[in-house]
Amino acid sequence: MQNLKVRKILILMVLGLFLLPAAQAALRVEITKGADGAVPIAVVPFEILGRTTNTANVSDIVATDLQRSGKFSPIEKTKLIATPKDLEEVNYKLWRIAGVDHLVIGKLKVLKPNQYEVSFRLIDVFKGAQVLGYQFAANDSSLRGISHHISDLIYEKITGQKGAFDTKIAYVTVERKQGVQPSYKLQVADTDGFNSQTVLNSTQPIMSPSWSPDGSKLAYVSFEKRKPEIYVQNLYSQQRDKVTSFAGINGAPVWSPDGKKLALTLSKKGNPDIFVLTLATKKLKQITKHWGIDTEPSWSPNGNEIVFTSSRTGKPQIYRVAASGGSPKRLTFEGRYNASPEISSDGRTLIFVQGEGNVFKIASMDLQTSYIQILTDGPLDESPSFAPNGSMIIYASTDKFKGVLAAVSTDGRFKQKLVLSEGDVREPTWGPFRK
Amino acid sequence: MKLTKIVSALMLAGLLSACSPDNVKDGDAAADDNAQSENKNADGAQTGGLNGDGTAGGTALSGATVSYEKSAINDANNVLAEKVIYFDFDSDQISADFQELIAHHGKYLAANPSMSVRLEGHADERGSREYNVALAHRRAQSVRRLVLFQGVNAEQVSIISYGEEKPVALGHDDEAWRLNRRVELVYEAR
Numbered sequence: 001m002q003n004l005k006v007r008k009i010l011i012l013m014v015l016g017l018f019l020l021p022a023a024q025a026a027l028r029v030e031i032t033k034g035a036d037g038a039v040p041i042a043v044v045p046f047e048i049l050g051r052t053t054n055t056a057n058v059s060d061i062v063a064t065d066l067q068r069s070g071k072f073s074p075i076e077k078t079k080l081i082a083t084p085k086d087l088e089e090v091n092y093k094l095w096r097i098a099g100v101d102h103l104v105i106g107k108l109k110v111l112k113p114n115q116y117e118v119s120f121r122l123i124d125v126f127k128g129a130q131v132l133g134y135q136f137a138a139n140d141s142s143l144r145g146i147s148h149h150i151s152d153l154i155y156e157k158i159t160g161q162k163g164a165f166d167t168k169i170a171y172v173t174v175e176r177k178q179g180v181q182p183s184y185k186l187q188v189a190d191t192d193g194f195n196s197q198t199v200l201n202s203t204q205p206i207m208s209p210s211w212s213p214d215g216s217k218l219a220y221v222s223f224e225k226r227k228p229e230i231y232v233q234n235l236y237s238q239q240r241d242k243v244t245s246f247a248g249i250n251g252a253p254v255w256s257p258d259g260k261k262l263a264l265t266l267s268k269k270g271n272p273d274i275f276v277l278t279l280a281t282k283k284l285k286q287i288t289k290h291w292g293i294d295t296e297p298s299w300s301p302n303g304n305e306i307v308f309t310s311s312r313t314g315k316p317q318i319y320r321v322a323a324s325g326g327s328p329k330r331l332t333f334e335g336r337y338n339a340s341p342e343i344s345s346d347g348r349t350l351i352f353v354q355g356e357g358n359v360f361k362i363a364s365m366d367l368q369t370s371y372i373q374i375l376t377d378g379p380l381d382e383s384p385s386f387a388p389n390g391s392m393i394i395y396a397s398t399d400k401f402k403g404v405l406a407a408v409s410t411d412g413r414f415k416q417k418l419v420l421s422e423g424d425v426r427e428p429t430w431g432p433f434r435k
Numbered sequence: 436m437k438l439t440k441i442v443s444a445l446m447l448a449g450l451l452s453a454c455s456p457d458n459v460k461d462g463d464a465a466a467d468d469n470a471q472s473e474n475k476n477a478d479g480a481q482t483g484g485l486n487g488d489g490t491a492g493g494t495a496l497s498g499a500t501v502s503y504e505k506s507a508i509n510d511a512n513n514v515l516a517e518k519v520i521y522f523d524f525d526s527d528q529i530s531a532d533f534q535e536l537i538a539h540h541g542k543y544l545a546a547n548p549s550m551s552v553r554l555e556g557h558a559d560e561r562g563s564r565e566y567n568v569a570l571a572h573r574r575a576q577s578v579r580r581l582v583l584f585q586g587v588n589a590e591q592v593s594i595i596s597y598g599e600e601k602p603v604a605l606g607h608d609d610e611a612w613r614l615n616r617r618v619e620l621v622y623e624a625r
Contacts, residue, residue, distance in 0.1 A: 176605070205600035208565060227595055228568070249572050249596060252565040265565065270576075272569040293569040309566050315525065316566055337525075340563035353563050360561060380607070382563050401607045427564065 030399075030417040038073035038414075039158065041066060042095070043104040045077060046120070047085040050110025056143040058108055058118055058150070064192065065151035065165040068407065069391060070414025072158075075100065087121060087130055095125040104154060114139045118146055122154050132157045144194055164387040167191055168431040169394060170199070170209040170218055171405060175423035183423075186220060188235065191387075191394075191430070193405065193418040199235060210254045210262075211431045219243070219253040219262055230264060232279070243277065252296050256303050256323075263287070263297035263306055263323075274308050276323065287325045298342045299323070307331065307350065309339040318352055332365065334372055340382060343367070344390045349410065351375075351384045351393055362395050362408065375412040385429045386410075396426045501539065503546040508622050514539050518620040520578055521613065524559065527573040529581065537578055540620055541585025548588055553621040554578050556596040557603075559612035568598035571618075578618045591625070 043063040066072035081098050084090045084105055095103055106120030116139065122132035132153060138146045145166055152163030168188050175183045181203035189196035200206060204223035211218060212232075219232045229245040230253045244250045248267035255262060262277045266284075274287040274297045288294040292312035299306055300323075307320050310328065316339045319328040332338040337355030344351070347367070354363040359378040365371065375393065384395040390410060397406035399417055403424030406417045418425075499514050500507075507513045518540075520533045529537065544550055556571030575594040582592055604611035 205597060207568070207598075207600065223597070223600070248594060249568060251568050265569065267569075267572055272572060293566065293573065295569045296563060296565045309563065311566075311569075316562070337562060339566045355562055358561060380560065398607075 030419060038067075038071055039102070040075060040100050041072045041102045041104065041158075042075045042080055042100045044080060044083050044085075044106075046106040046108050046118075048108045048110070052108075052110045052113075052116070054116075054140050054143055056140075056147065058120075058143070058147045059104070059106065061144060061147035061192070062104060062120075062151045062154065065148060066155065068192070068414075068416055069155060069163075069165075070409035070411075071155070071391070087123070090123060092125055092128045100125055102154075102158060106150075116143065118143070118150070120150050120154075122157055144190060148190065148192075161391060162389050162433065164389040164391065164430070164433065165191055166434055167388060168215065169193075169405075169428050170211065170431065171396075171425055171428040172206050172209065173420065173423040173425050174205075174403075185423075186218070188218075188431075193420065196420075199233065207427065208252050209427060209429050211429060212255050213257055213259045213432055214435060215432045219255060221251050221253065230262070232262075243279070243282075249295075254297055254299060256299050257301055258303055263299060265295040265297065274306060274321070276306075285325070287321060287323070288328060296340050300343050301345050301347050307341040307343060309341065318350065331367075331370075333370075335363075338363075340384065342384060342386060344386050344410070345388060346390060349390070351386065353382050353384065362393060364393075364410065364412075373412055375408045375410075376406070376415065381406070383427045383429075387430050388433045392430075394428045394430050396428060503539075503543045505547050505550065508543065508550070515543055518622075520574075520618045520620075522574050522616040522618075524612070524616065525562070525570065527570065527577045529577050534581060537581040538585060541582040541587055544582060544587040544591050545585045548591065549625050551591045551593070551623050551625045552582070553623065554582075554592065554594050555601075555619040555621055556594065556598075557601060557615055557617050557619070558599045559615040560599045560602065560607070561612065562599075564598055564600075568596050568600075571598050572596035574616075574618050578620075 043059050046059040063074040067074050081094060082091060090103065103123040103125055104120060109117040111117055117135060118138050119135040121130045124131045134153065136146050148166035151165040155163035169191055170188050173185045173187055184202050184204065184206045185198050186200040186206045186209060187196050187198055199218065202222060202224045207221040209218050209220045216236060217232055217234050219230060221228050222231055228250045230243045230250045231240055232243050233240040244264065246266050246268040249265055249272050251265040253262045253264045260279060262279060264275055264277060265272050266275050271291055273289055273294045276285045276287055287306060290312050292310055294308055294310045296309040297306045304323055305320055306323050307318055309316050310319050315336050317330055318332040318338050318341045319330050321328040331350065335354045335356060339353050341350055341352040350365045350367055352363055353360050360380055360382060361374050361378040362376040362381050362384045363372055363374050380398045382396050384393050386393055392407050392409055394405060394407045397404055397417065399419055403426045404417050404419045405425050405428045406415065408415045500512050501514050508515050510516065517536055520529065520537065544552060554575040556575035558567035558571045572594065575596060579592050579594060583589060602615045604614040
């Protein structure tokens, strides 16, 4: 009986390993808090030369990306004072009077079905000149990615900071329907939620995805064998390795910045503690040893330290310990519930979940001054993850009690929700820059 | 509410059964829950012997019976029908009421070494997910300690923690959260 069941699950799992393209329109982006002082920018609808059925609208994608960053306020299409297609058509004086700092114009040329040429120009209105211009070859499957890449180029030119629009996010969804087993899926999608692909599906929980630093693999926890085990899966070859399956908890895997190790939580000695697993040798080193709960490790960007959640003082608080082990130092003192820490890529900011009563919010702490800022409103916000450029934080939130993905700018000024049409979404984790 | 009633009924039943000479030892052990070392000595075989005749049952006032016969685990009227232990928020402490219930399960397992139990730990949705896995694991460990206390063979008891991943109540209020903070005892024949 049990065997049969397991075999059925295994078959499902094997099927689940293939990347299944999911519906594209299953998503709604909601800007929940706008930012004051965002740079006004006009993204003029791109001229489309030829006929195409591709629904990806390059200029819309770019405008939405820039707005999602919280650093730009794109002018609504209907309020544009002009729609120049070429550089010669731009009336700089007009745009200056309108108070627009930057202008994006461009073209999508349909060469033949599934073959496009996309070009854009970024114009500095005050300089009265083009400051950036590129042309790309694209097909149906690359068009959205190229649109995000254009957003990255514009973002970097204006802010001086590398853009993170053309990256991926991973997350877990669960669908519960009466009378059938729940369906858990590990998914990978563009940062705006489009192009989602199922990496794994299972009738048992999937948890805690973590990106390898080169973006080619995910580590995660799967309960497919009716116990938690940590797997590493290559997203391209779909090869999958089980890396730990000890008695008790196998949880919270997080890749080290050099990609050679996983920090994780094991309870094989009776109690949840932090360990570091060297992937090549399978050598395991215990980092923390305490009767309380130690879990949710996360690496400092230089790989020398690990922050983690511990209940050693009774309630969950955040601690820091050398990645080689040693005695942990407590980092959070405000609030009764601080958990799920992550450090920004510049090493300056800690983000985490702060709970008070029944309300859980995402908070950040300046690691030099210990100044804490509450970034979100709750009530059940969790799993914060930095964009690779540190500008945004993606996290799990709720929308009428449905699990949704949300993002907030690191300064807390701008918020948005990504509402997927089916199932609960949780545990988003932002992938690295594209290599 | 219902549980308190059952438990008090059971305590009465326990007293009754303690009166029979065969169960004196069992009664002593139950009366001295804190004497860990003493109870550790009461190994599975011994405790099994005490209850092996299956006559240790008494009819409780609520209708729940106490029997550690192998089939008792499937008897809806037996005290063992209650197979879920509930917890406070962010706590792995077991309340007095549930200590009684766990003791009954421990005695059953001790009497039936061919049975094993899987303790499935769960948490409510509040707080972070991996912390909840660890918390629910500790809840299951707390239950396991009390089960083993009755002289159960350690191999009969396994633990799995699901954290907040498998709620029984899908609501988002105090009542749903209360129902989800639990350890489920799942029996299997070995």
